[in-house]
Amino acid sequence: MSLNDIVQTAEKSQVFATVKGEPVTELPKNLYIPPEALEVYLEQFEGPLDLLLFLIRKQDIDILNIPVNEITNQYVSYIELMQILNFELAAEYLVMAAMLAEIKSRMMLPSVVEEEEDEEDPRAELVRRLQEYEKVKFASIELDDMERVGRDVFIASANIDHLCFDQPKPQVDIGDLTHALLSVMARKKQRKPHTVEAIKFSITDRMNNVMNSLREFDFIRFQDCFTEEEGRAGLVVAFSAILQLLRNSLIEITQEKPLYPIFISLAKNKTKDSQS
Amino acid sequence: MSDLKKILEAILMASRCPVTAKDLYETLHDPNTTEDQVEEALAELQCDYQDRAFELVEVASGWRIQIKIDFTPWVQNSLKEKPPKYSPALMETLALIVYQQPITRGEIESVRGVALSSNILQILMDNEWIRISGYRETPGRPALYITTKKFLDDFGLKNIKNVPELPEITKISE
Amino acid sequence: MSDLKKILEAILMASRCPVTAKDLYETLHDPNTTEDQVEEALAELQCDYQDRAFELVEVASGWRIQIKIDFTPWVQNSLKEKPPKYSPALMETLALIVYQQPITRGEIESVRGVALSSNILQILMDNEWIRISGYRETPGRPALYITTKKFLDDFGLKNIKNVPELPEITKISE
Numbered sequence: 001m002s003l004n005d006i007v008q009t010a011e012k013s014q015v016f017a018t019v020k021g022e023p024v025t026e027l028p029k030n031l032y033i034p035p036e037a038l039e040v041y042l043e044q045f046e047g048p049l050d051l052l053l054f055l056i057r058k059q060d061i062d063i064l065n066i067p068v069n070e071i072t073n074q075y076v077s078y079i080e081l082m083q084i085l086n087f088e089l090a091a092e093y094l095v096m097a098a099m100l101a102e103i104k105s106r107m108m109l110p111s112v113v114e115e116e117e118d119e120e121d122p123r124a125e126l127v128r129r130l131q132e133y134e135k136v137k138f139a140s141i142e143l144d145d146m147e148r149v150g151r152d153v154f155i156a157s158a159n160i161d162h163l164c165f166d167q168p169k170p171q172v173d174i175g176d177l178t179h180a181l182l183s184v185m186a187r188k189k190q191r192k193p194h195t196v197e198a199i200k201f202s203i204t205d206r207m208n209n210v211m212n213s214l215r216e217f218d219f220i221r222f223q224d225c226f227t228e229e230e231g232r233a234g235l236v237v238a239f240s241a242i243l244q245l246l247r248n249s250l251i252e253i254t255q256e257k258p259l260y261p262i263f264i265s266l267a268k269n270k271t272k273d274s275q276s
Numbered sequence: 277m278s279d280l281k282k283i284l285e286a287i288l289m290a291s292r293c294p295v296t297a298k299d300l301y302e303t304l305h306d307p308n309t310t311e312d313q314v315e316e317a318l319a320e321l322q323c324d325y326q327d328r329a330f331e332l333v334e335v336a337s338g339w340r341i342q343i344k345i346d347f348t349p350w351v352q353n354s355l356k357e358k359p360p361k362y363s364p365a366l367m368e369t370l371a372l373i374v375y376q377q378p379i380t381r382g383e384i385e386s387v388r389g390v391a392l393s394s395n396i397l398q399i400l401m402d403n404e405w406i407r408i409s410g411y412r413e414t415p416g417r418p419a420l421y422i423t424t425k426k427f428l429d430d431f432g433l434k435n436i437k438n439v440p441e442l443p444e445i446t447k448i449s450e
Numbered sequence: 451m452s453d454l455k456k457i458l459e460a461i462l463m464a465s466r467c468p469v470t471a472k473d474l475y476e477t478l479h480d481p482n483t484t485e486d487q488v489e490e491a492l493a494e495l496q497c498d499y500q501d502r503a504f505e506l507v508e509v510a511s512g513w514r515i516q517i518k519i520d521f522t523p524w525v526q527n528s529l530k531e532k533p534p535k536y537s538p539a540l541m542e543t544l545a546l547i548v549y550q551q552p553i554t555r556g557e558i559e560s561v562r563g564v565a566l567s568s569n570i571l572q573i574l575m576d577n578e579w580i581r582i583s584g585y586r587e588t589p590g591r592p593a594l595y596i597t598t599k600k601f602l603d604d605f606g607l608k609n610i611k612n613v614p615e616l617p618e619i620t621k622i623s624e
Binding site: 282283285286287289290291295299300303304305328329330341343344347350351353354355357358360363364365388389390391393394 | 460476503577578
Binding site: 044046047048049050090092096129132133135136137138139140141142143144146147148149150151152153154155156157158160187190191 | 460463464465466504514515516517519522525533536538539541542544545546548549561562563564565568572603604605606613614616
């Protein structure tokens with residue numbers, strides 16, 4: 001579906017896509033890619049760095065002085081658009097969006113930056129990655145432009161099938177063959193998509209369990225919150241539940257001395273907490 | 277040397293199999309060249325090669341450039357010194373055919389995870405290690421490849437059943 | 451044309467891979483011919499081919515006869531199967547291996563900012579442009595990839611140092 005189709009559909013229905021259940025009636029603003037080339041471009045991006053580099057180069061922005069606020073907004077617009085157009089969006093695009101947001105927020109706190117002497121420009125790491133990526137991209141184009149055998153250069157050869165001599169036997173044996181097969185199979189196994197199983201344990205349930213126990217007993221031992229039979233997933237969920245309770249200031253964790261048992265109890269300031 | 281002759285030389289030198297005069301003519305896409313001119317140019321090339329180590333001959337399936345028979349000992353020597361080395365991709369393809377025959381190109385590609393470069397099957401066919409045994413009755417009627425007697429001879433096997441058994445865990449059908 | 455030249459021509463034309471001057475010399479098995487004479491004959495052959503559609507060139511793993519680039523369009527036309535076109539992702543991966551070898555898959559992914567689809571390395575391995583040179587002694591023991599001689603051959607290079615230089619793009623302002 002081209003952008004024109006999308007726009008036409010939009011004109012008819014006033015809604016051309018639905019994102020998270022919300023109808024979308026207008027395209028994101030601040031798009032610097034010409035709409036007619038949009039689809040082609042979006043499909044071609046080789047990842048978040050490529051997209052970001054495009055936005056920077058397209059607008060002649062100095063890579064060493066990126067206006068993070070503006071670029072972030074544009075980047076996020078594209079991400080949203082890609083989602084609207086149902087592009088399969090690699091998780092890395094979202095990671096980059098988060099990174100940009102973080103840089104943006106760090107840059108909005110200039111006082112903190114000034115106080116700490118050695119504080120690096122929050123953009124430095126991003127700039128370094130962009131420059132490195134651009135170099136690789138450039139090199140790959142150079143490499144692709146080189147004349148190569150099979151595409152531009154062809155080997156001249158003359159036939160020898162009619163010559164009568166004992167062709168040497170291949171320097172391979174059946175063992176090499178089984179070895180080759182085993183390595184194919186090993187690779188195939190690695191390629192196999194791993195199945196994501198539904199979560200058997202719920203953090204909320206676990207949080208409730210801990211709270212119920214604490215209402216019954218004043219203290220519970222930290223290690224009693226874990227059941228070995230539940231395996232790694234169970235342990236992780238139990239631990240996350242405890243961290244969550246702690247974060248919500250619902251429980252307290254105490255240990256008298258190093259290596260002594262760790263105890264969990266209800267938070268004492270629980271009632272005060274609600275006032276603050 | 278005329279351009280036409282050079283172009284024909286280039287095509288014939290680059291081709292692995294014989295090319296018919298008609299195919300050569302069609303490849304040219306040139307309204308100013310007739311099929312007769314192609315035939316003429318081929319004849320002239322034959323003369324050109326009189327003082328070279330190779331010659332242009334017409335065989336059943338077309339024209340091909342081949343090494344003159346006088347140079348057999350040296351070609352043999354060079355092959356002895358440096359026998360052809362087979363790529364891992366070729367060995368893996370052959371292994372899949374050995375253990376999974378009959379097998380289609382698509383099946384080989386799906387197990388290996390990448391498209392098969394066309395010359396791999398060609399080399400295996402040229403070596404007469406594999407042949408097409410038939411076609412699968414599915415859309416596209418893909419060719420089914422199996423190993424040959426020559427494969428057994430070259431690998432020192434009496435029977436295809438003599439190929440080493442694979443460990444149970446790596447059985448292909450999963 | 452001297453016999454030596456013809457013999458060398460026969461060996462080179464019969465071989466699909468480049469042959470070194472030393473291998474050519476050894477194939478001759480001739481006490482009356484020196485290695486220098488082989489080198490000289492090769493130089494003469496290069497001149498002989500000036501008016502032909504092919505040329506003798508030296509690449510990383512030796513000498514080979516190839517079709518002159520002017521005739522590429524016709525050869526491409528005559529091909530039954532079009533040569534594969536590689537994605538920017540594959541070329542970027544190859545470029546990273548070329549310029550930063552030895553390199554792990556993780557390092558490639560980190561520079562490119564995206565996960566590498568599994569068949570990219572497989573295609574590069576199938577082409578024998580890259581190979582695993584060892585494993586890094588870090589957790590997971592990731593494979594280290596380097597380029598091969600075949601990569602140099604296929605890209606018409608004598609040495610890895612002949613790859614195009616990278617531009618210095620770290621300008622302070624533009």
